[in-house]
Amino acid sequence: xxxxxxxxxxxxxxxxxxxxxxxxxxxxxxxxxxxxxxxxxxxxxxxxxxxxxxxxxxxxxxxxxxxxxxxxxxxxxxxxxxxxxxxxxxxxxxxxxxxxxxxxxxxxxxxxxxxxxxxxxxxxxxxxxxxxxxxxxxxxxxxxxxxxxxxxxxxxxxx
Amino acid sequence: xxxxxxxxxxxxxxxxxxxxxxxxxxxxxxxxxxxxxxxxxxxxxxxxxxxxxxxxxxxxxxxxxxxxxxxxxxxxxxxxxxxxxxxxxxxxxxxxxxxxxxxxxxxxxxxxxxxxxxxxxxxxxxxxxxxxxxxxxxxxxxxxxxxxxxxxxxxxxx
Amino acid sequence: xxxxxxxxxxxxxxxxxxxxxxxxxxxxxxxxxxxxxxxxxxxxxxxxxxxxxxxxxxxxxxxxxxxxxxxxxxxxxxxxxxxxxxxxxxxxxxxxxxxxxxxxxxxxxxxxxxxxxxxxxxxxxxxxxxxxxxxxxxxxxxxxxxxxxxxxxxxxxxxxxxxxxxxxxxxxxxxxxxxxxxxxxxxxxxxxxxxxxxxxxxxxxxxxxxxxxxxxxxxxxxxxxxxxxxxxxxxxxxxxxxxxxxxxxxxxxxxxxxxxxxxxxxxxxxxxxxxxxxxxxxxxxxxxxxxxxxxxxxxxxxxxxxxxxxxxxxxxxxxxxxxxxxxxxxxxxxxxxxxxxxxxxxxxxxxxxxxxxxxxxxxxxxxxxxxxxxxxxxxxxxxxxxxxxxxxxxxxxxxxxxxxxxxxxxxxxxxxxxxxxxxxxxxxxxxxxxxxxxxxx
Numbered sequence: 001x002x003x004x005x006x007x008x009x010x011x012x013x014x015x016x017x018x019x020x021x022x023x024x025x026x027x028x029x030x031x032x033x034x035x036x037x038x039x040x041x042x043x044x045x046x047x048x049x050x051x052x053x054x055x056x057x058x059x060x061x062x063x064x065x066x067x068x069x070x071x072x073x074x075x076x077x078x079x080x081x082x083x084x085x086x087x088x089x090x091x092x093x094x095x096x097x098x099x100x101x102x103x104x105x106x107x108x109x110x111x112x113x114x115x116x117x118x119x120x121x122x123x124x125x126x127x128x129x130x131x132x133x134x135x136x137x138x139x140x141x142x143x144x145x146x147x148x149x150x151x152x153x154x155x156x157x158x159x
Numbered sequence: 160x161x162x163x164x165x166x167x168x169x170x171x172x173x174x175x176x177x178x179x180x181x182x183x184x185x186x187x188x189x190x191x192x193x194x195x196x197x198x199x200x201x202x203x204x205x206x207x208x209x210x211x212x213x214x215x216x217x218x219x220x221x222x223x224x225x226x227x228x229x230x231x232x233x234x235x236x237x238x239x240x241x242x243x244x245x246x247x248x249x250x251x252x253x254x255x256x257x258x259x260x261x262x263x264x265x266x267x268x269x270x271x272x273x274x275x276x277x278x279x280x281x282x283x284x285x286x287x288x289x290x291x292x293x294x295x296x297x298x299x300x301x302x303x304x305x306x307x308x309x310x311x312x313x314x315x316x317x
Numbered sequence: 318x319x320x321x322x323x324x325x326x327x328x329x330x331x332x333x334x335x336x337x338x339x340x341x342x343x344x345x346x347x348x349x350x351x352x353x354x355x356x357x358x359x360x361x362x363x364x365x366x367x368x369x370x371x372x373x374x375x376x377x378x379x380x381x382x383x384x385x386x387x388x389x390x391x392x393x394x395x396x397x398x399x400x401x402x403x404x405x406x407x408x409x410x411x412x413x414x415x416x417x418x419x420x421x422x423x424x425x426x427x428x429x430x431x432x433x434x435x436x437x438x439x440x441x442x443x444x445x446x447x448x449x450x451x452x453x454x455x456x457x458x459x460x461x462x463x464x465x466x467x468x469x470x471x472x473x474x475x476x477x478x479x480x481x482x483x484x485x486x487x488x489x490x491x492x493x494x495x496x497x498x499x500x501x502x503x504x505x506x507x508x509x510x511x512x513x514x515x516x517x518x519x520x521x522x523x524x525x526x527x528x529x530x531x532x533x534x535x536x537x538x539x540x541x542x543x544x545x546x547x548x549x550x551x552x553x554x555x556x557x558x559x560x561x562x563x564x565x566x567x568x569x570x571x572x573x574x575x576x577x578x579x580x581x582x583x584x585x586x587x588x589x590x591x592x593x594x595x596x597x598x599x600x601x602x603x604x605x606x607x608x609x610x611x612x613x614x615x616x617x618x619x620x621x622x623x624x625x626x627x628x629x630x631x632x633x634x635x636x637x638x639x640x641x642x643x644x645x646x647x648x649x650x651x652x653x654x655x656x657x658x659x660x661x662x663x664x665x666x667x668x669x670x671x672x673x674x675x676x677x678x679x680x681x682x683x684x685x686x687x688x689x690x691x692x693x694x695x696x697x698x699x700x701x702x703x704x705x706x707x708x709x710x711x712x713x714x715x716x717x718x719x720x721x722x723x724x725x726x727x728x729x730x731x732x733x734x735x736x737x738x739x740x741x742x743x744x745x746x747x748x749x750x751x752x753x754x755x756x757x758x
Contacts, residue, residue, distance in 0.1 A: 025408055025691045052535050056692075056720040060707055072705065074692060074720070078535065078549065081556045085692065106538035106725040117372075127321060132365035132757060133267075134232045141266055142373055148265050155235050157274040186338055188345045188367055189754055190392035193436070193473055197462075200455035215340040233345055233366045236337045262385060265370035286473055 003028050006049055006082070014040060029085040037088060037098050044075060045103070049082055051075040054100065057110040059090075059118045063144035067091035069118060073100075090120060099125040117142035173308055177221075177247065178300040179209035184220035186240060189227030191254035194286040203289035208296055217243040222299075223276075228256035229269045241276045247308075249299060252278045253292060255285045322361040326351045330358055335742070337366045343440060344753040346727070348742065355738045360731050364757055371758040375717040380406060380684040381480070381677070383714070388474040390719060390755040393436045394429035394698045396422075396465070398755075399478035404559060405693040405704040406480050409686040410656055417603045417648040418482035419560045424495075424598040425465065425477065426560075426695075427591040431502060432461050433698030433750070434542075434584040434591075441581065441747030442513060445522050450509050457505040460498040467494060470637070480684060481657035482650035485640025486605055495599060499592055506588060513581070523577035527733045527745035530575065538725040541700025543749060546583045547575035553696040565597045580748040606648055616665050623666035632662045656684050683712045692720075699723050699750050721755045 007021045010030060017036035022029050032040055044051040055074040062068060067089040075084045090097060099122035100107035111122045112131040119140040122128060130137065134154060139146050185195055198205050205211055214220040217240045229237055241250070252272050255261035258281045260270035272278060279302060282295035326332055335348040345366035351359040371390065375383045387402040388395040400422055407414065414422075439454035462472045467488045469477035477484050488494075513519045529539070531547040544551055552569045554562040570586035572579030613633035614622075634642060641649070643660040650657045654673055663670025676682045688710045694703035700722030707716040726749040734742050 024689050027692055054538050055540075055694075055701065056703060056705065056718070058705060058718045060716045072690075074703070074705070078551055083692070104538065105536050106728055109724055109728040129321075130365075132232075132368040134365070141370065146266070146373075148370075148373055148377055150266050151231065152266070153234065153269070154231055155238055155275070157269075158277075185340075189369075190389050190474065192344065193392060196436070196439075196455060197459065197472075200459075201452055202456065202459045213340075227344070228367060228369055230366060230368050232368065233337060236345075236366070240338055262389075263369045263374060265374050267368050267370040288472065 003082070006047075006084070009047065010040070010044075013043065027083065027085055029087065031087045031089075034088050034090065034097065037086075037100075038103075040086070041073075041075075041100065041103060044084070049077045049080045051077045051082075051084055053078060054104040054107055054110075055083070057100070057107060057114065059114045059120060059142075061118060061142065061144050069095070069120060071097055071114070071120070095120045096123055097121075098123050101125055116140070119143070170308060171304075174304040174306065178303040181210040181222045181249075181296075181300075182212050182214040182220040183210055183222040183224050184214055184217050184240070184244070185224045185226055186237065187224075187226045188229065188233065189254075189256065191226040191256070191284075191286040194289055194292065195224065195226045195253065198289040198292045203293065205293065205296070208293065208300070210296060217241075218245065220244065221248050223248065223250045224253055225250065225257045225272050225278075226253045228254075228261060228263060229272055229275070230267050231269060232267075234269050234275050237272065238275055249279045249303065250276055251280050251282060251295060251299060253282045253284075253295070254287060255283055258283055261285060320349060320361055320363065322349045322351055322359060325359065327358070333739070340444075343746070343751055346746075346751065346753065348730075348746075350739065350742070352739065355740075357734055357737055357739065357742070360734055360742075362727060362730055364727065364753070367753040367757040369758065371719070372717055375714055377713065379680070379712045380686070380714060383717070384476050384479070385474070388476055390758070391433070391697055391699070391702065391752045392473065392754045393752060394426075394433035395474055396425045396429040396469075396478060397433075397695060397697045398702060399476065400426055400560075401693065401695040401697070401702045402704050403478050403480050404695065405691060405706050406684065406686060408693050409689065409691050409706070409708065410480075410653075410684075412481055412651045412653055412656060414482050414651055415648055416561070417486075417605065418650065420598050420602045421483050421487060421649070422478055423560050423562065423565070424487075424595060424602075425468070425483075427594045427598070428461050428465060428495075428498070430698050431588050431591045431595075432458050432465075434588050435461075435502075435505075437698070437747070437750035438509070438581060438584055441744060442509075442519075444743045444747050445519060447513060447516075447519065450512055453505045453508055457498075457502045460501045464491070464494045464498050467491070468640075479650070479658075481653060484649075485638075486645045486649050488640065492599065495595065499595060502588070502592060506585065510585065520578065522740070523581060523744050523748070525574065525576050525578075526737065526741050527580075527748065528574055528576040529729065529733065533729075534575065537729045539700065539729070540725075541697065541722050542583045542587060543575075543580055543700065543726055545569065546572035546579035548573055553694055553701055557694075559693075559695060564601070565594050567591075567594050567597075577744045577748040584750075603648070605645055619662070620665050627666070632665065634661055681712055685710060685712050694720065697722055697755075699726070699752065699755075702755070719755065719758055721758065723749065723751050723756045727751050727756060 017033050020031040053076040055076045060070045069090040073086040116130040252258045280295050280299045331352040333350045337345040337347045347363040349361045387398045390398045435454040435458045439451040442450035466472045469475040534544050534547045550569045550571050567590045572583050613631040619632045643662045646660045659670045659673045664674040686708045690707040692705045694701045703720030705718040709715045
């Protein structure tokens with residue numbers, strides 16, 4: 001399907017939920033309101049261009065900007081060879097986003113990783129724990145205010 | 160004590176036997192593991208030096224090869240494995256990450272395993288070529304040869 | 318640390334820990350099993366033992382410097398990660414890479430892919446007991462690494478693919494060494510097919526074990542050989558062709574049942590296809606424009622001459638800059654002053670070259686992509702290796718994220734081994750080719 005057609009289709013269906021849409025460097029991107037995530041994702045899975053696979057789910061910390069965090073989802077339509085990026089903003093005082101685990105199973109670990117690194121809580125996630133860092137690690141490393149070299153050793157170090 | 164002819168000869172034989180029959184435990188975590196695999200295989204054979212048999216249990220091995228980056232989460236595991244080994248034991252830190260944290264100077268990586276366990280020979284490189292690993296092994300063998308075994312009668316006397 | 322499995326376990330079952338330091342764990346993954354005898358009732362996978370802070374570290378390094386970190390992601394096929402990263406930056410900058418450099422990138426990527434599959438199958442077979450296959454595959458891998466070493470300078474962590482092209486041209490006797498590598502690999506693959514394909518023990522351990530349906534694979538986000546083994550023919554080299562893959566003929570092998578044996582077979586067939594691509598690259602490689610670089614003056618003499626007039630003769634550079642002389646520069650690197658290192662001859666003898674050289678490396682200058690974000694992916698040994706880079710116009714990335722192909726594979730392991738025996742964990746885990754460098758980043 002033509003890229004422009006997909007974007008126009010989406011804008012017609014969800015006029016007020018889609019805040020922005022663009023094609024930077026050739027990647028289809030839409031910025032949506034936080035509460036419309038499940039609705040739009042559900043629609044995208046069933047459209048003629050079926051975005052069946054969740055490639056990736058990550059977060060960017062724009063320190064100094066409100067809202068501070070931005071969730072980024074990459075979807076892939078296997079049959080039509082089309083990729084789509086969905087972005088939504090998360091404010092620092094309301095770090096909750098709907099979880100995509102009921103729809104895609106790999107969202108489980110990807111959301112755990114975002115929780116570990118940024119601290120965003122996902123509503124409806126079956127088992128939200130840290131993935132990479134160990135229990136007892138304080139803080140969320142990929143936030144911009146976590147210093148790069150702040151080490152929290154698990155066992156007392158020699159020397 | 161009177162380090163006579165017999166005891167020096169015995170030390171020499173013991174050193175010889177120990178250095179040419181090293182059972183190693185490859186504690187492989189990251190990229191250096193690929194070079195370790197090359198060292199252990201046909202092209203750059205580690206078996207020529209007597210250290211060929213990989214024992215996948217710390218209790219049955221006397222050489223701990225720490226190959227690759229040790230993260231803070233992995234540190235207690237490394238300490239446990241080291242503590243489970245029986246004396247005499249030696250440690251080779253292979254690769255820049257094991258020696259000093261390597262290119263990763265951040266919150267997640269232990270800056271050198273000598274912050275956790277004592278190390279005998281440091282082998283730098285990112286990753287070190289198999290010949291470098293073998294060179295480090297040879298240096299360790301020299302060290303083992305010259306090492307004084309800790310005799311119980313020496314401790315009693317002093 | 319109490320884990321989920323400890324909380325949920327039945328009181329009469331055995332909890333077994335296949336710990337972070339385990340010979341079959343390819344590094345450091347912890348699998349906790351809840352067993353009833355030998356049967357697995359439940360399992361839990363714990364990762365993070367090789368988390369090296371790649372993403373945060375890259376935010377404090379310039380775009381050029383962080384190339385070395387990308388090598389160490391999927392460390393068995395480092396050149397493919399390099400290609401992915403560099404092409405993402407080139408997408409943002411809009412650079413045109415010369416054709417010879419593109420062919421060299423494809424050649425190196427395919428050799429890396431072969432080495433990745435050889436290592437994966439070697440480890441998988443060794444853990445099933447076929448130690449000979451491990452030794453044979455390592456032998457073939459050494460020949461491939463010889464080729465890579467002669468061209469790039471390092472066996473493994475090469476940092477060879479640069480923004481704008483490649484670092485240096487192929488070595489002068491590349492035909493012979495690549496042919497030798499291809500020959501040895503074909504011999505080894507024939508032997509391994511003979512040893513494992515119809516081997517009753519191997520079949521018993523891998524057939525119908527760890528099966529995944531195509532819909533399940535898509536729901537889990539699988540890509541690469543694991544997805545192709547379920548029957549879906551999705552390969553980024555054909556779906557979103559990059560470099561010169563659209564000009565090279567190759568097939569995409571698929572499996573039927575999505576079990577361990579199919580993953581093994583898909584990898585074996587992919588190696589054949591990669592060898593085909595390598596041969597085609599050798600045939601279609603555009604000619605190098607290395608003129609007869611005979612004679613030449615030393616750099617110090619050239620610098621002395623260039624103080625008064627332009628040094629027009631060929632300058633003999635040091636041997637470790639072999640392949641990066643000015644004469645071949647237009648074959649291997651794009652023609653862009655701000656994003657590509659100037660040729661050494663220019664840096665030694667002209668003031669413009671010297672200034673560009675300094676500006677390339679100075680903090681705050683150098684490669685500065687426009688403000689924005691982009692995502693680009695390449696076909697790695699395990700699947701889709703994607704880089705998502707957010708740039709705010711400075712010389713360091715604001716956010717760099719890697720889409721790890723093995724994360725969905727390992728996340729599905731708990732589902733695949735449920736109800737199986739302990740011994741089935743090993744080939745299932747081995748066939749997924751979990752490389753922790755890219756999973757844990």
